Amino acid sequence: MNEKTMSTPETDVDTSRRNLLKGGAAAAVVTLAPGVTLRTVEAAVTGPATSAQRWGMLIDATAPEHLWDLAVEACKAEQGWGPEYNTSGKANPLTDPQWIRKVSVKDPKTGAKATLPVMCQHCAKPPCVDVCPTGASMKRADGIVLVDKHICIGCRYCMMACPYSCRSFVHEDVKNQRPHMPRGKGTVESCTLCVHRVDAGQKPACVEALNNAGSNAIIFGDLNDPNSDISRAVAKHVTQRIRADLDLEPGVHYRGI
Amino acid sequence: MRSASQILSLAFLCAAIVAMGLGGLTTSPAQAGEVPLPNIAKAYKGEQCVEPVDVMRRNHFEFLMHQRDETLREGIRGQKYSLNDCVDCHAVASPDVADGKLRTLKPFCKECHEYAAVSIDCFGCHTGAAVPGIGKQSSLPANHGDKASIAVLEAHLNAERQGGTDQ
Numbered sequence: 001m002n003e004k005t006m007s008t009p010e011t012d013v014d015t016s017r018r019n020l021l022k023g024g025a026a027a028a029v030v031t032l033a034p035g036v037t038l039r040t041v042e043a044a045v046t047g048p049a050t051s052a053q054r055w056g057m058l059i060d061a062t063a064p065e066h067l068w069d070l071a072v073e074a075c076k077a078e079q080g081w082g083p084e085y086n087t088s089g090k091a092n093p094l095t096d097p098q099w100i101r102k103v104s105v106k107d108p109k110t111g112a113k114a115t116l117p118v119m120c121q122h123c124a125k126p127p128c129v130d131v132c133p134t135g136a137s138m139k140r141a142d143g144i145v146l147v148d149k150h151i152c153i154g155c156r157y158c159m160m161a162c163p164y165s166c167r168s169f170v171h172e173d174v175k176n177q178r179p180h181m182p183r184g185k186g187t188v189e190s191c192t193l194c195v196h197r198v199d200a201g202q203k204p205a206c207v208e209a210l211n212n213a214g215s216n217a218i219i220f221g222d223l224n225d226p227n228s229d230i231s232r233a234v235a236k237h238v239t240q241r242i243r244a245d246l247d248l249e250p251g252v253h254y255r256g257i
Numbered sequence: 258m259r260s261a262s263q264i265l266s267l268a269f270l271c272a273a274i275v276a277m278g279l280g281g282l283t284t285s286p287a288q289a290g291e292v293p294l295p296n297i298a299k300a301y302k303g304e305q306c307v308e309p310v311d312v313m314r315r316n317h318f319e320f321l322m323h324q325r326d327e328t329l330r331e332g333i334r335g336q337k338y339s340l341n342d343c344v345d346c347h348a349v350a351s352p353d354v355a356d357g358k359l360r361t362l363k364p365f366c367k368e369c370h371e372y373a374a375v376s377i378d379c380f381g382c383h384t385g386a387a388v389p390g391i392g393k394q395s396s397l398p399a400n401h402g403d404k405a406s407i408a409v410l411e412a413h414l415n416a417e418r419q420g421g422t423d424q
Contacts, residue, residue: 049332140332146331149382175384179341182382199334 001073020191046199049142054124055193055251056143056223057207058233061116062256067210068102068117069217074209075100075119078194080178087173097168099191100206105257114257117206117218120145120166120191120244121250128158128167137188143251155185163243166190193251223251295368301360301387303346307337314369321379340383348387360387 076082076231081099083091100119106112127147128137136152139145147158147167159167167190177183180196194204202208207220221230233239239253282420300306304330306313320338327333348360353359360383379385 045333045335047331048327048332058271058330138330140330142332148326150325150329177384177389179344179381179384179386184382187382195332199332 010141013109035121048145049140049199051141051143052224054223055198055220056122056145056230056253057193057204058219058230058237058239058252058253058255060217060256061114061254065115067152067213067215067217068115070209070213071206072100072102073116074205075191078178078197078205079181079214080176080183080194085174085176085183086176092172094167095171095227097170097189099168099189116254116257118164118166118242119206119252120193121164122191122193123245123253124249127161127163127248131157131161140195144195144198145190146192146208147188147190149182149187149189152187154188156164156188158188163246164250183185273386292372295372297368298349298351298364300346300365301349306346307342340379344385344387348385361385 014216054131076099079099081097083089083096086092088097100117102115103118104113104115106114122143122145123139124143126139128139129139129145131137133155134153136148136150137145137158138148154169156169159165159169167188170185172184173185181192183189193203194206197204203211203220207218210217219230219233221228223234224233225231234253237255239255240257241250241253242257308316313320317338321340321343324336324338325340328335328339344360344362348362348363349364350360351356351364354363362380366377366380366385369375
């Protein structure tokens with residue numbers, strides 16, 4: 001910054017800067033002189049999230065099993081978790097975080113089997129939020145359950161409270177974090193429902209990966225919107241939620257378990 | 258009654274303080290036995306931060322902390338202050354980091370933080386490394402030596418200020 005700008009009274013600079021920025025749409029180009037343009041690219045402010053929406057997923061557990069591996073890999077790549085992100089470079093299966101995992105279940109009486117992905121169920125009444133001593137574990141207005149790692153102290157109370165074992169503690173130093181998903185040792189983390197993508201109007205990474213593979217095995221959408229794909233599917237098929245007896249009202253629905 | 262030497266030394270001290278003030282945070286050479294002043298890296302691009310430099314120096318942590326809560330907890334995105342946008346403009350390559358192959362915030366942030374003995378946790382989780390496609394604020398390429406561009410920009414700002422255009 002040059003001297004003149006620095007020595008200009010703060011209010012003056014502030015005003016002009018504001019006017020410059022207020023001037024408009026997503027990208028404003030101001031021509032200052034021939035060949036000299038000032039381009040101000042200002043993204044539109046979006047949000048806040050409101051309870052008008054209730055994000056959820058419907059997972060078809062009758063879909064081919066290999067799809068769930070695809071979903072897990074897509075999540076790892078999008079959010080930057082897995083052994084390759086450990087600073088040590090080593091896999092520690094007992095402690096490495098699992099944001100989403102493939103689970104096989106079997107009815108011992110009938111022998112019926114199913115394989116399904118399990119991730120944070122984004123409960124309407126999340127026990128992890130109830131127990132958090134610092135307020136780090138939180139639910140957004142649109143039903144997405146998150147960890148505010150800025151104030152997480154790593155006590156892991158939420159991990160004990162979660163009936164789905166869907167939260168992980170970061171035991172090791174991590175590296176190469178994604179810009180939209182800062183991760184660090186000593187905090188708890190879990191599926192964010194790809195909140196950074198949802199806020200940008202996109203689908204979560206796992207859903208998009210399955211769509212790209214030609215599958216609709218996970219449907220994502222707004223459960224409050226009666227015309228959304230997910231609302232129609234939930235109205236059409238008999239669905240269930242894991243441990244519905246706990247009355248936590250998860251946002252993740254399953255069918256075919 | 259003060260002696261002449263006392264007054265002289267007082268005057269010298271005042272002069273030294275003024276000189277330090279003028280030197281500011283730029284490149285005044287370290288006196289023997291002093292901690293060297295921070296040598297802040299020039300921005301990778303952009304000629305004007307989201308606020309004037311003195312405001313940013315004083316308040317950047319407040320801006321970032323308030324906005325991080327609004328972004329994470331309320332889902333408000335695309336506001337003025339963003340760590341990713343800091344990265345976008347201020348991440349520069351340095352031989353200290355990844356052999357200069359990576360643009361990071363380290364040469365920019367760490368200089369002052371070390372000087373002021375400020376210990377922050379941001380970069381335990383945020384890498385501060387530039388990744389293509391993040392950040393949206395500035396698209397004006399940095400050319401800090403281009404006085405002509407800056408002069409034209411200043412003229413534009415002054416004209417706007419005097420014209421009182423309130424859009």
